[in-house]
Amino acid sequence: MSSGTPRLSKSRFVAGLQCRKRLWLEVHRRDLAEEPGPATQRIFDSGHEVGELAQREFPGGVLIDTPHYEVERAICETEEAVAAGATILFEPAFMYDNILVRVDVLKKNDDGTWDLIEVKSTTKASDTHVADAAVQKYVLEGSGFTVRSVSIMHLNRECRYPDLSNLFIIESVDDRVREMWPELQPRVGEFSHLLLHDSAPDVPIGKHCTAPYSCPFINHCWAAVKHPSIFTIPRINKKSIDTLIGQGVTGIVDVPDTFPLSENQRRYVDLFKEGHTQIMWPAIRDAFAELEYPLYFLDFETQADPIPRHDGLRPYDQFPFQYSLHILHQDGTLEHTEYLHPNTTDPRRPLMESLIRNTGETGSIVAYNAPFEQRVIKDLARIFPEHRRRLHRFLPRFWDLLVIFRSYYVDPAFGGSNSIKKVLPVLVPELSYAALEVQSGDIAQLAWKEMIGTSDEAKRAELERSLKEYCKLDTLAMVELYRVLEENIPA
Ligand code: SF4
Incomplete structure (x- = not known):
């Protein structure tokens, strides 16, 4: 286990929403994570490129470019920039309730309130993005800032090259943040407490391992999964997967004959159980x-x-x-x-x-x-x-x-x-x-x-x-x- 008081962050909070075990592993056993593959690497690269372009939409912004591991310095530089009267900040750092956040864009209004803008390289604002932004609002308000609005700034599918003037949409997510707000503080408490445990929570694998993101600990958690696995059964739903895993079944060949499946799914499962190749030569x-x-x-x-x-x-x-x-x-x-x-x-x-x-x-x-x-x-x-x-x-x-x-x-x-x-x-x-x-x-x-x-x-x-x-x-x-x-x- 790593030493020191484990800290939450916006990405860790989002990881915890996907899976509590993932959150624990992210903090204590990062060594078990897979290196990002080319698809993930492309998403990271796109995120950086889009983030830099988004900043150009806010001329005069002050960038807090302290590296992510220099937490205290980043917080200090943020405080200094705010005290010096900066009205637009990129990547300012805040800490409250042991959660560290870096905000993509923070903009001050004339009445002293602030608008929080989270930049995403996607073409819409997902629930995960909203949760990510909501945690930032929680930390900012806990730090004494009044957050007037929370938005996701994402790409606009209607924009066509060469006219990139409408490349971004700034979508207000205040209503969605409000909806999840009552859940937020209990979740923060739950996740903080979880990180103090000296072993990972017992969470069975399931469809949540690949959605909304492919978990980097799949190799670790799925080591005992039999192949071909039940996850390849066509159109199998989450409930069926959870039930089978609850029964200790991960391989197709172990699916009980009495387990409820559609006709198509049963035909598929039987193929593997019987071990025959199915070839329809006339077709x-x-x-x-x-x-x-x-x-x-x-x-x-x-x-x-x-x-x-x-x-x-x-x-x-x-x-x-x-x-x-x-x-x-x-x-x-x-x-x-x-x-x-x-x-x-x-x-x-x-x-x-x-x-x-x-x-x-x-x-x-x-x-x-x-x-x-x-x-x-x-x-x-x-x-x-x-x-x-x-x-x-x-x-x-x-x-x-x-x-x-x-x-x-x-x-x-x-x-x-x-x-x-x-x-x-x-x-x-x-x-x-x-x-x-x-x-x-x-x-x-x-x-x-x-x-x-x-x-x-x-x-x-x-x-x-x-x-x-x-x-x-x-x-x-x-x-x-x-x-x-x-x-x-x-x-
Ligand atoms: S692989 Fe699945 S069970 Fe394991 S940490 Fe990731 S999401 Fe959780």
Whole structure:
């Protein structure tokens, strides 16, 4: 256990609302937490970028930029800035009832009251954000400030580049803070008391481990979970999960035969219990009969920035920066082509022109989760009306390989998933993502950002090679899965 009196903070308070055990672990056993993955890292990076831009909306603000671990100095500098008459403060620090908070933006009104503004890189104010802001109000008022209003400043989905004048919305959450206010002080007391215990509270795992945030202690708490787990049962609700966990059941194979499940869920559970692969060859044959050569196996990699940087994009609009295309002809010959945007300019036009050149007028376009690729095409058609008709002709040519593994081919060895990364090693063991440096779409996004931002040519070449390898494997995987299925369809 760490030494000293454990202190609460706004993030710890929010962690406690998700799970009391998480709060205890955050404070006393941080060593058990997983390092943030690429998706979490991207959220942190976005938060910093958005936070800095939000501060520009309040000219003349005083930044208390003392590091988070220098608590006393940050509080001291805040007091000095307030005493010196600062009316807008960024990151001021306050402590009350053993809770430390840093406020994103604090603005003084003419009547001496203060407006508290919490900046978020999301496009709406969630209940967690409101709880976060409510704790800050609690600490500020306890410190002698009168808080007139509490707002969440978040991104505006209606804002479109290049006009970023309406990038932010400042949404009042006073009513929502008022609703949770009676709960606040008892919670603070409960959490403070909990942190004095020398062991973590006994909280069973459940759906709360992944919502509203993926808990960093999943590896620790879920170590004994049997795989494939009950969490993969389609559309299973929280009550059923809690009941099963209460009975000590975490693996699908241990779900009692009498446990109430929907017909679909029961079929899924029985598949694992019986250990059989379920293959509906007639349905697969029918689906294959829809295919028309040449087959274009297509995969896009996309980026979604909180702050849009290209024409017509809104916060978090996805845009493609890379594609891979394998073309399989009826005689069995296979071609490969690709596009990876090389710099910080808008990738959409050159990518679209390359795609149009390479995707022909006839032949099925095979994707894994086709609605995603179709959405990218529709967005391109909207942005480039002169190519709309051509791009729209792609849409009915799509054929979704995921449908096969979602509905007609389920193998217990997929571990309850139909992701191509789980299906591929079972059906095509000689192909694998394991040796690649880029192994997921999240990592691809980070790698591309780094590639277009670096001036180190060697690094750039290495990232380019990794990105191309990854995207190429996505479409080659589809080709090989297609071939395995085709070879095995009974005559
Ligand atoms: S993994 Fe689940 S039970 Fe464990 S601390 Fe996190 S939220 Fe709580």
